[in-house]
Amino acid sequence: MQASDTHIYKAQRQILANNLKTKGITDKRVLEAIRQVPRHAFMDERYIRFAYQDDAFPIAAGQTISQPYTVAFQTQLLDIQKDDKVLEIGTGSGYQCAVLLEITSSVFSIERQEILYESAFKRLKELGYSPHLRYGDGHEGWPEEAPFDKILITAAAHEIPPRLLEQLTIGGKLVMPVGGANTQKMTLVEKISDTESIFSEHGGFVFVPLLKGKV
Template identity: 55%
Template sequence: MGITIFEDSYRHKGLRRKLIEELRRKGIRDERVLNAFDKVPRHLFMDSSFVEFAYQDKAFPIAAGQTISQPYTVAFMTELLNIKPLDKVFEVGTGSGYQTAILSELGAKVYTIERQKDLFQSCQHLLKMLGYNPLYFFGDGYLGKPSYAPYDKIIVTAGAPEIPKDLIAQLAIGGRMVIPIGTSDLQVMTTLDRISPTQVDIHEHGNFVFVPMLKGTNNR
């Protein structure tokens, strides 16, 4: 029966709690973020052949040559965002939809864009079945979605060579962007706080590795 793919067993829940303890040991302190991880069944966002590895703190491949990020990376970025209930959050790179679900659990109103057509289509059914209702867009994340701006928070889930100017323009005054900046081999996790129309405050938070942020769309 098709519904079995949405099974979330006691074993899965137990493995999630072990993952949460590992995230605590690695320095994640925001209990709201950890609670969101407890509620979102990561195994449902992965290919069934990887289900046994779903609650290891590792990244794994998904469709279109992309990855579902390491749980610690998702938690670290989410903690840096400092989500408040009803924050308007623009997510660049829907991917599997896992980060989207975590943001939604925190009470954010999520606007998410994906450039890979197959990922854009596949994640929507799962997120809906799990009760999440973000606004989805198929398009180029570099351009953002100005018609819905300004956003309280922006999160970019791919490595960018620089901070896209269009995204800065769509960030609300007082808002924050979290984005990995660097080459295709290594990026620096970066926060950008928009202090005024002309002033931003930028801080770095260590090295990470992401798939590259690409321009344009892929209709395959």
């Protein structure tokens, strides 16, 4: 049973949001999302007391719940608007998905680990969020729902999967950590046309790898 929300947790989220602001998160929508989403509800029971520290923690299937700064940084890079249709690759705990849903109501999220898919589905529903979730291979995206205005990948690879770029609308943005196992560059892709995109790098990060398939 996850801990219920309390005034203490809400105060800790306010402190966390202020901390992220000092680190360069300036998008007011992102900071407000951090204040609203009960991160402790997405944590393994062993780590709930650390929920509002700016750190990553283990979850099931050898994965992690990302550091709040990383969640906020990726979200800020995407510059999500309230009517944007967003695709997230790697639902994980569901925390990043909830942050996205505080900004736009149209979020499609794919998770390849069945245990994470099931727990995120249950948790998000209990908290009143209504994303479109799929258990599947993130490399393939969600072609029947494409195109997407924004695409967020929460795992690393040496290159951006071509199928995902194909599903990004012209004028849309994609954010993904690109690189090897030890460090990656947070990469922003701005799609100019069907054949041209602008790539830019925004600092070093460390993410779990983006894996193919569902098993």
